[in-house]
Amino acid sequence: MARLDEKVAVITGGASGMGKVASERFVAEGARVVVVDFDEAGGRAVADALGDRATFVRADVSNEADCQAMVAHAMSTFGALHVLYNNAGVFPNDDGGVLETPESTWDRVMEINLKGVWLGCRAGIPAMVESGGGSIVNVASFVALMGAATAQIAYTSSKGGVLAMTREIAVEWGRRGIRANSLCPGPVDTPLLAELMSDPARKARRLVHIPMGRLAQAHEIVNAALFLASDEASYITGSQLVVDGGITAAYVTPE
Ligand SMILES: NC(=O)c1ccc[n+]([C@@H]2O[C@H](COP(=O)([O-])OP(=O)(O)OC[C@H]3O[C@@H](n4cnc5c(N)ncnc54)[C@H](O)[C@@H]3O)[C@@H](O)[C@H]2O)c1
Structure with missing residues (x-):
């Protein structure tokens, strides 16, 4: 039996x-998936390649x-909502130290x-309860x-907020059948980090702090999300799953 049989999932940032x-893996695990993105061409291409088990919404x-x-759209197309994977996010280049970051970037x-995570939960929770x-x-x-000396003050603050919000949602909704958990990836080899990692000095500055000595591949993070989404995690709520190659466990790393 596949791990997400009978589940309907909304995945934001699916392009x-x-x-x-995640969209590809969740379909392979039996889910029906609503791919969500503001990149219309990219998101539609992902959903179209997955056939009638996936649909796209801009x-x-x-x-x-x-x-x-x-x-x-999830409710009208697939009749239910069981998994809400709030994954969309941005990491602007001019998000830096507390003194330099433009207010417009912070906003x-x-x-x-x-x-965006709050609005996703606000829209999704009633449908999940109904499902x-x-x-x-x-x-x-x-x-x-x-903390990091290579600061990204708005990004870091936003992600701290996601942890706090998710805990609160888990507590508020736990008796109504909703589990809510955060995923804390380390640096992952995706387009989001491409520009930063194309600079050898900036890349080396970060790799030195990773005990495993490499970036994560996207599927290594998606495996953790799949676990949290599935019924295998049925007693896990309000937690934060760290998938970081050992970064947060390290004081010094091997030479
Ligand atoms: N790549 C990393 O190193 C890393 C590490 C930790 C956490 N994360 C987080 O993982 C998530 C996914 O990151 P990724 O590396 O796959 O990024 P990515 O840039 O490859 O994909 C992000 C997707 O989100 C979409 N998106 C952005 N803003 C949106 C909006 N307002 N509405 C709808 N869609 C929007 C983009 O169009 C894009 O398709 C993000 O929340 C990111 O902060 C990434």
């Missing part, structure tokens, strides 16, 4: 990176009407990375757990 890999997760529409990052319960997977980051 690229981990969201794309939505900007920072817009409440769009989030309501993506959930309504944009908060709108998408933090408010008999379900699992919310909110994507945070290891940077929500430790």
Whole structure:
């Protein structure tokens, strides 16, 4: 039996990176998937390649009407919602130290990375309750757990907010069949990090802190999301699953 048989999942940010890999994997595990992204061409291509077990909705997760529409689309197309994987996020280049980061960048990052997760939950929870319960997977980051001299103040703050929000949702909704957990990936080889990692010095500055000495591949993070989404995690809620190659366990790393 596949691990997501009978489940309907909404995956935001499904056009690229981990969201794309997750859309493909969740369908392979028996789910029916609503691929959500504001990249219409990219998102549609992912859904089309998956046949009639996937559908695409264009939505900007920072817009409440769009989030309501993506959930309504899941309910009207597949008749239920069991898994809400709030994965869409941005990581702008000019998000840096507390003194340099433009206010407009702070606002944009908060709108998408933090408010977008809230709006997804706000739209999705009533549909999940109506569907008999379900699992919310909110994507945070290891940077929500430790400070970095290579600062990205808005991104880090937004991901810290995701951890706190997810705990609260887990507690508030636990008796109504909703589980909510955060995923804290380490650095992953996806388009989000491509520009940063194309600079050898900036790449080396980060790799030195990873005990495993390499970036994660998208499927290694998606495996953890799949577990949290599935009934195998039926007693796990309010937790944060760290998948970081050992970064948060390290004081010094091997030479
Ligand atoms: N790549 C990493 O190293 C890393 C590490 C930790 C956490 N994360 C988090 O994982 C998640 C996925 O990242 P990724 O690396 O796969 O990124 P990615 O850039 O490859 O994909 C992100 C997707 O989200 C979409 N998106 C962005 N803003 C949106 C919006 N407002 N509405 C709808 N869709 C939107 C983009 O179009 C894109 O398709 C993000 O939340 C990111 O912060 C990434």
